[in-house]
Amino acid sequence: MAFDSGYRHLFSHAEMVRDLLCGFVHEAWVAQLDFASLEKVNGSYVTDDLKDRCDDVIWRVRWGESWLYVYLLLEFQSKVDRWMAVRMTAYTMLLYQDLIKSGQVKAGEPLPPVVPLVLYNGKPDWTAEQDVEALIASVPGGLERYRPRMRYLLIDEMRHGDAELGAMRNLVAALFRLEKSRSVEEIRSALGCLIDWLKAPEQASLRRAFTVMLGRVLLPRRVPGQSVPEMRDLQEVETMLAETVQEWTQQWEAKGLLQGRQEGRQEGEAAMLLRQLYRRFGMVPDWVGEKVSQADSQALEAWSLRILDAQSLDEIFATRM
Numbered sequence: 001m002a003f004d005s006g007y008r009h010l011f012s013h014a015e016m017v018r019d020l021l022c023g024f025v026h027e028a029w030v031a032q033l034d035f036a037s038l039e040k041v042n043g044s045y046v047t048d049d050l051k052d053r054c055d056d057v058i059w060r061v062r063w064g065e066s067w068l069y070v071y072l073l074l075e076f077q078s079k080v081d082r083w084m085a086v087r088m089t090a091y092t093m094l095l096y097q098d099l100i101k102s103g104q105v106k107a108g109e110p111l112p113p114v115v116p117l118v119l120y121n122g123k124p125d126w127t128a129e130q131d132v133e134a135l136i137a138s139v140p141g142g143l144e145r146y147r148p149r150m151r152y153l154l155i156d157e158m159r160h161g162d163a164e165l166g167a168m169r170n171l172v173a174a175l176f177r178l179e180k181s182r183s184v185e186e187i188r189s190a191l192g193c194l195i196d197w198l199k200a201p202e203q204a205s206l207r208r209a210f211t212v213m214l215g216r217v218l219l220p221r222r223v224p225g226q227s228v229p230e231m232r233d234l235q236e237v238e239t240m241l242a243e244t245v246q247e248w249t250q251q252w253e254a255k256g257l258l259q260g261r262q263e264g265r266q267e268g269e270a271a272m273l274l275r276q277l278y279r280r281f282g283m284v285p286d287w288v289g290e291k292v293s294q295a296d297s298q299a300l301e302a303w304s305l306r307i308l309d310a311q312s313l314d315e316i317f318a319t320r321m
Helices: 002-010 014-024 028-032 044-048 084-101 162-166 171-180 184-197 201-222 234-281 286-293 297-306 313-317
Strands: 033-041 057-063 066-073 114-120 153-156
Touching (some): 014 033, 014 171, 084 114, 171 201, 184 234, 234 286
Antiparallel strands (some): 033 057
């Protein structure tokens, strides 16, 4: 998708990876990294087993005398993926397998540490387990010792407030501000920071990456139906926004009002369905509330109709739509 490829392009720049780790990973090991050694790693090794993963972004950076690998899973989805821990474990093991096959890890040497990192920009709270061990049934009698343990690091973009992001001199914070923007003026504010921070000639490629993301991904989503001209630099984006600020602001306000009404109706439908479920079945498990809160109007309507005949929750939520 254009959105994912736009992010992959941005995070193919060392400055973005550095600011992501420094600004949003608050762990002691980050201070020990030599960011001057950041080096992008070819991720094509996954194509034999997981063909759709060949464009993920993998970096390595010196951590003392050793390398540390940072695996960025750039999947910006609106819904929580319960099995993310399984997937990240699989991708990490493929990376280790490649390091062994290619001879980058010599006989007798330990495998390098890997940080599987997931960037998430959905509205619902991330409720998926972050360690694969928590997804595996616990069996007494010694079997628990065979459960694998592998944890990924989650950066939840929407949980960072506007004031926090605005106070940071950080390229990733500016990106998150753009993503969370609700008006043309908010975009222009974040854009102004990027123009100020990315002046050096050697930053031309990163300026271009932000320009492409704004012109081909973010702005077309904000003003659907409007023609967004091809722009070559961030200054051109600023000029274009200054000329169209009044017209686009009116469109955003109208779109926001309509979206607010739609979301309000959907929240009401979800609340009504939960009340009906409580009345029919008594207390319901947590997964039901999570499923209802993330559903669209079509699913809510179908489930509410099934309440009339269903004898169990499983019958109501069975996938047959």
